[in-house]
Amino acid sequence: MALLCTENLDMRFGGLAALSDLNLAVPEGGLYGLIGPNGAGKTTVFNLISGFLQPTGGRIVWDGREITGEPPHRLTAWGIARTFQNIRLFGELSVLDNVLVGFHCRSHATWGEAVLRLPRYRREELDRRSRGLALLEEVGLAAAADQPAGKLPYGHQRRLEIARALATGPRCLLLDEPAAGLNPQETGDLIFFIRAIKDRYNLTILVIEHNLRLVMGLCQHLTVLDHGLTIAAGPPADIRKHPEVIRAYLGEERVAISS
Amino acid sequence: MRILNNVAIFITLAVAYNLINGVCGQLHLGPNAFITLGAYTAALLTMTPAEKTLNFLVTPLYWPLSQAALPFPAALLAGGLVAVAFALLTGFPVFRVRGDYLAIVTLGFGEVVRVLANNLQGVTNGPLGLKGLYPYTNLWWSWGVAVAATAVVAALVNSSYGRALNAIREDETAARASGINTFRHLLGAYLLSAFFFGVGGGLLAHLITTISPSLFTFFLTFNLLIIIVVGGLGSTTGAILAAAGFTLAGEWLRIVEEPAAIFGFTIPGIPGMRMVILSLALLLVIIFCRRGLMGRREFSWAGLGRRLRGGVAGSVPGAGKP
Ligand SMILES: Nc1ncnc2c1ncn2[C@@H]1O[C@H](COP(=O)(O)OP(=O)(O)OP(=O)(O)O)[C@@H](O)[C@H]1O
Ligand SMILES: [Mg+2]
Numbered sequence: 357m358a359l360l361c362t363e364n365l366d367m368r369f370g371g372l373a374a375l376s377d378l379n380l381a382v383p384e385g386g387l388y389g390l391i392g393p394n395g396a397g398k399t400t401v402f403n404l405i406s407g408f409l410q411p412t413g414g415r416i417v418w419d420g421r422e423i424t425g426e427p428p429h430r431l432t433a434w435g436i437a438r439t440f441q442n443i444r445l446f447g448e449l450s451v452l453d454n455v456l457v458g459f460h461c462r463s464h465a466t467w468g469e470a471v472l473r474l475p476r477y478r479r480e481e482l483d484r485r486s487r488g489l490a491l492l493e494e495v496g497l498a499a500a501a502d503q504p505a506g507k508l509p510y511g512h513q514r515r516l517e518i519a520r521a522l523a524t525g526p527r528c529l530l531l532d533e534p535a536a537g538l539n540p541q542e543t544g545d546l547i548f549f550i551r552a553i554k555d556r557y558n559l560t561i562l563v564i565e566h567n568l569r570l571v572m573g574l575c576q577h578l579t580v581l582d583h584g585l586t587i588a589a590g591p592p593a594d595i596r597k598h599p600e601v602i603r604a605y606l607g608e609e610r611v612a613i614s615s
Numbered sequence: 616m617r618i619l620n621n622v623a624i625f626i627t628l629a630v631a632y633n634l635i636n637g638v639c640g641q642l643h644l645g646p647n648a649f650i651t652l653g654a655y656t657a658a659l660l661t662m663t664p665a666e667k668t669l670n671f672l673v674t675p676l677y678w679p680l681s682q683a684a685l686p687f688p689a690a691l692l693a694g695g696l697v698a699v700a701f702a703l704l705t706g707f708p709v710f711r712v713r714g715d716y717l718a719i720v721t722l723g724f725g726e727v728v729r730v731l732a733n734n735l736q737g738v739t740n741g742p743l744g745l746k747g748l749y750p751y752t753n754l755w756w757s758w759g760v761a762v763a764a765t766a767v768v769a770a771l772v773n774s775s776y777g778r779a780l781n782a783i784r785e786d787e788t789a790a791r792a793s794g795i796n797t798f799r800h801l802l803g804a805y806l807l808s809a810f811f812f813g814v815g816g817g818l819l820a821h822l823i824t825t826i827s828p829s830l831f832t833f834f835l836t837f838n839l840l841i842i843i844v845v846g847g848l849g850s851t852t853g854a855i856l857a858a859a860g861f862t863l864a865g866e867w868l869r870i871v872e873e874p875a876a877i878f879g880f881t882i883p884g885i886p887g888m889r890m891v892i893l894s895l896a897l898l899l900v901i902i903f904c905r906r907g908l909m910g911r912r913e914f915s916w917a918g919l920g921r922r923l924r925g926g927v928a929g930s931v932p933g934a935g936k937p
Pocket of ligand 2: 399
């Protein structure tokens with residue numbers, strides 16, 4: 357059974373149907389992709405799944421349980437973590453603190469225990485710090501641990517955002533255009549990185565991507581959106597040949613390449 | 616003595632205010648409401664029944680308040696708890712909104728509480744206020760509370776919860792996506808700050824011994840706001856330094872309002888000159904260090920040690936966060 361499902365998911369903003377009748381079924385351990393031209397409704401899907409928007413129709417099912425309308429922090433606690441298309445870090449906090457904030461939702465110590473530095477809090481904090489440093493080591497940001505996150509170069513900010521999402525202890529990771537703004541070299545590294553964390557943390561990943569070459573090579577299954585409608589879904593090899601996809605999406609690129 | 620007590624009380628208030636305004640980044644404009652509640656609660660609880668009958672000439676004080684008489688520490692605590700109760704009541708509407716709306720909602724509290732204090736004659740004695748409180752507030756109490764408030768707030772800010780509050784200020788959406796229940800975190804900070812406002816109000820009442828609704832106008836909130844902005848929003852160290860500086864400066868500058876003779880010229884005292892000079896000082900701080908005296912930095916022994924060892928190494932801010 358699929359880990360994450362959407363059933364006839366609808367989202368309208370006033371008169372605009374940003375998303376219509378989306379049916380996704382991402383199996384545990386899957387690496388699925390969501391593609392489509394600008395304004396197709398991809399980010400809206402993430403906002404719905406992560407609880408930032410309430411759907412105007414349909415349901416979202418996580419691990420056999422309906423989660424439609426649950427608030428973001430609870431969904432994160434249940435194992436759904438995400439990143440944002442336009443990176444959202446805690447700019448003035450240090451790189452390490454950004455990751456430590458991610459661990460906070462797993463802590464058990466109460467306010468009182470934290471203020472009084474009681475043993476349970478101290479134990480959790482020590483544990484958080486060592487795991488935070490290990491995580492930074494893994495994503496290659498250990499050297500920048502004490503720098504303000506906002507001062508990092510762009511590519512590192514992307515990695516830090518993923519590291520922060522990993523710190524929340526997710527089972528499923530939603531990545532919104534992780535390669536946006538990266539050069540080809542960095543994009544190659546990113547693919548490698550996504551595969552590595554997926555194996556290491558047993559993740560299920562849903563990724564939005566504009567860069568078709570990246571997504572074709574990375575994902576095992578693609579869903580193509582256009583104007584909120586699902587125009588195709590299937591393995592990358594089939595999607596590549598799908599006439600509607602070529603018209604709606606690849607068409608632009610073909611034209612761009614040939615000219 | 617009085618001025619040192621004042622410094623301590625303003626440190627307490629500023630540290631609490633900085634928690635919600637500077638650390639959490641929520642523009643809360645109602646501390647005067649909580650201070651009023653604490654001041655009145657504590658005052659009504661320490662006055663003896665005889666003093667109360669003397670004060671409440673127009674409308675008698677309601678029972679059981681008319682009979683209550685508690686020791687000073689218990690009255691302070693009660694003042695803090697009443698402020699917390701008010702915070703609990705108002706927290707739900709307050710944190711449904713953000714930004715300018717939150718500022719306006721909280722700005723209303725000060726006025727609401729003041730109107731209540733003016734009109735609930737059977738509890739507050741109305742505009743006449745309460746006179747002849749016993750001056751319980753001494754250096755032990757005022758500085759004891761200031762140290763306790765600073766210790767608690769600093770411990771909170773440097774904990775995992777404080778990190779979460781900072782995260783909410785930096786980017787609330789990202790904080791929510793990172794699993795932080797922003798409502799509960801903000802409410803927690805709001806309740807804690809309310810407690811120290813309440814206790815500070817109780818101390819203030821027993822320092823000046825006469826309180827009336829006109830004492831707790833928005834002007835009080837405004838002063839606190841100036842203090843935390845000058846100190847550097849988000850820095851507890853800055854809040855302490857600025858609270859002390861502001862209170863002391865306010866006192867010393869009284870001199871400029873008195874007639875003085877300089878080089879044979881006689882300058883008549885100009886009432887209000889104090890505030891002009893303070894405002895100019897504020898302007899200079901804002902112009903020359905936009906982020907206040909301390910920015911978001913904190914004092915730490917490790918940082919001090921680093922600075923002493925490193926001489927004038929400008930790259931290492933002497934008060935870096937540990
Ligand atoms: N909160 C919102 N309120 C109103 N309209 C919205 C909102 N969020 C998205 N939209 C609209 O919904 C449509 C889909 O937007 P969405 O951000 O999901 O597109 P996208 O596929 O992520 O595009 P891009 O590739 O540019 O990121 C757009 O027309 C957008 O303007
Ligand atoms: Mg998008």
